[in-house]
Amino acid sequence: MTTDAASSIIDAPVAFSLLRTMWRIRAFEERVSELVATGEVPGLVHLSIGQEGVAAAVCGQLRHDDAVYTGHRGHGHALAMGAPLDRAMAELMGRADGLCHGKGGSMHLVDVAHGLLGATGVVGGNIPLALGAALAVRLRGGDQVAVVFFGDGAVQAGHFNESINLATLWELPAILVCENNGFAEFTPRSAHTKVERVSDVVAPYDLASETVDGNDVFAVYAAFGRFLARARQGRGPMLLECLTYRLRGHYEGDPARYRQALEVAEWQARDPILRLERRGLEQGLFGQAEVAAAEREAREAVEAAVQFARQSPFPARDQLFVHTYAEQE
Numbered sequence: 001m002t003t004d005a006a007s008s009i010i011d012a013p014v015a016f017s018l019l020r021t022m023w024r025i026r027a028f029e030e031r032v033s034e035l036v037a038t039g040e041v042p043g044l045v046h047l048s049i050g051q052e053g054v055a056a057a058v059c060g061q062l063r064h065d066d067a068v069y070t071g072h073r074g075h076g077h078a079l080a081m082g083a084p085l086d087r088a089m090a091e092l093m094g095r096a097d098g099l100c101h102g103k104g105g106s107m108h109l110v111d112v113a114h115g116l117l118g119a120t121g122v123v124g125g126n127i128p129l130a131l132g133a134a135l136a137v138r139l140r141g142g143d144q145v146a147v148v149f150f151g152d153g154a155v156q157a158g159h160f161n162e163s164i165n166l167a168t169l170w171e172l173p174a175i176l177v178c179e180n181n182g183f184a185e186f187t188p189r190s191a192h193t194k195v196e197r198v199s200d201v202v203a204p205y206d207l208a209s210e211t212v213d214g215n216d217v218f219a220v221y222a223a224f225g226r227f228l229a230r231a232r233q234g235r236g237p238m239l240l241e242c243l244t245y246r247l248r249g250h251y252e253g254d255p256a257r258y259r260q261a262l263e264v265a266e267w268q269a270r271d272p273i274l275r276l277e278r279r280g281l282e283q284g285l286f287g288q289a290e291v292a293a294a295e296r297e298a299r300e301a302v303e304a305a306v307q308f309a310r311q312s313p314f315p316a317r318d319q320l321f322v323h324t325y326a327e328q329e
């Protein structure tokens with residue numbers, strides 16, 4: 001589908017909602033970057049600045065009873081599923097009011113109430129988990145879907161192929177969303193595989209797969225929407241490859257000397273937020289005042305989240321072994 005055709009299915013409220021979500025993610029992560037620099041957010045932090053279109057377009061179409069899994073670069077997926085900004089920020093700052101009571105941090109955001117069932121720092125380790133959720137849907141007979149986000153680097157892990165093999169054999173209602181940003185840590189894709197497109201890797205399994213411009217939020221929305229309609233009928237699995245780019249280093253603090261300034265500048269010009277704003281204004285989907293409000297409201301909400309997190313205590317010592325294993329709350 002062309003992006004023009006895609007835009008015909010995106011009306012003004014959807015376009016504005018996508019913009020708001022993307023600004024919430026951008027504002028959150030820009031603030032997190034500052035808090036990493038000052039030491040208020042500890043640990044290794046991977047930002048998705050530049051990739052927000054994928055999170056917004058995919059999660060914006062899901063329900064809270066679907067099952068979403070993400071990985072080390074997962075703030076955007078959590079926020080786009082509806083995780084509250086204040087509890088997400090508190091989690092990154094290691095506070096007791098965080099989504100995981102301050103014990104998970106940036107790479108382990110979980111928000112069951114909004115359908116975010118898990119995040120893991122084990123690259124690709126979330127794929128078999130999502131298939132388990134898809135199998136549960138099949139056994140229970142619902143119309144929920146399981147969605148898993150992973151990077152192009154995860155495709156070289158053995159469990160990716162094991163997962164595709166079983167998922168296709170059992171026709172599980174899972175949608176695998178690969179955010180192909182061209183790098184696995186500091187290694188460009190061309191240095192670790194001959195296969196440029198992830199959708200080509202899965203070709204022998206004969207599953208529905210598509211590669212889209214991941215910085216074109218309308219294109220991702222349209223492609224994922226088609227897959228979702230099939231998955232709701234219990235059909236699957238499917239693979240959606242979104243070509244995108246992280247505008248920050250692999251982790252906060254990464255000097256990113258492995259890439260050229262020109263390459264970064266080219267991708268900055270393709271910033272998914274700028275593209276959506278330009279297109280929305282051109283097509284009259286929203287006005288300049290709404291664009292400004294989306295950014296302002298996001299930044300204000302993030303600031304309030306930082307204040308909330310700062311006032312939250314660190315977890316108490318006697319909580320150390322609570323929630324170590326799954327428990328009923």
Ligand SMILES: Cc1ncc(C[n+]2csc(CCOP(=O)(O)OP(=O)(O)O)c2C)c(N)n1
Pocket residue numbers: 072073121122123124150151152153154155181183184185250
């Ligand atoms: C099983 C495993 N192997 C290696 C690592 C170290 N590691 C962390 S991120 C990463 C690269 C991931 O690349 P990709 O999947 O493309 O995601 P991106 O960082 O580009 O979003 C690696 C190899 C890990 N966390 N887990």
Ligand SMILES: [Mg+2]
Pocket residue numbers: 151152153179180181182183184185
């Ligand atoms: Mg990558």
